[in-house]
Amino acid sequence: DTGVSQDPRHKITKRGQNVTFRCDPISEHNRLYWYRQTLGQGPEFLTYFQNEAQLEKSRLLSDRFSAERPKGSFSTLEIQRTEQGDSAMYLCASARVGELFFGEGSRLTVL
């Protein structure tokens, strides 16, 4: 257990539905990252927060994706109008100084 928790761990949804994932980082960590990982591939960067400010977004993060980190604590990643291609593991990581601590991820299956 790294101290980074993600919820839910598994989500099955139908195409076109909206889903939201939550990440609770280690409390003193001001940096928070979202990654997406598909089977057999390494994690792909989605977005990065420093405190409550979203400083960087990948081109992978289409208009259907939005992430927030109100008050610089927990973060949410919402996917609107899900598509089958969104099926993946969504990983959250946090850091203060140094290494990133990853959560165990939220696995999304879009039917």
Place this chain on the structure above:
Amino acid sequence: LAKTTQPISMDSYEGQEVNITCSHNNIATNDYITWYQQFPSQGPRFIIQGYKTKVTNEVASLFIPADRKSSTLSLPRVSLSDTAVYYCLVGLRMDSSYKLIFGSGTRLLVRP
């Protein structure tokens, strides 16, 4: 960010030393080399980071030649629990604000 190349997979036996080499020909002067380990259905976990020569911690060693165009992660006396995917990443030191770029990694299988 420099691109890395590493073997897709490796096999080993319990008790052996495993060396995984990563190529990063266009590494920049201020780039660091970092290795992560990932087990199935878990997030990656930091193993080691280095800039040049040799770095050792309680789980691994990292060897970096003078030209820094490659690096080798060394796992001494592997056990079955070391079966995992290992990622080599090159980029700025981790305490700066930047995104880590993961490749496809090396799948290490440790056999009894």
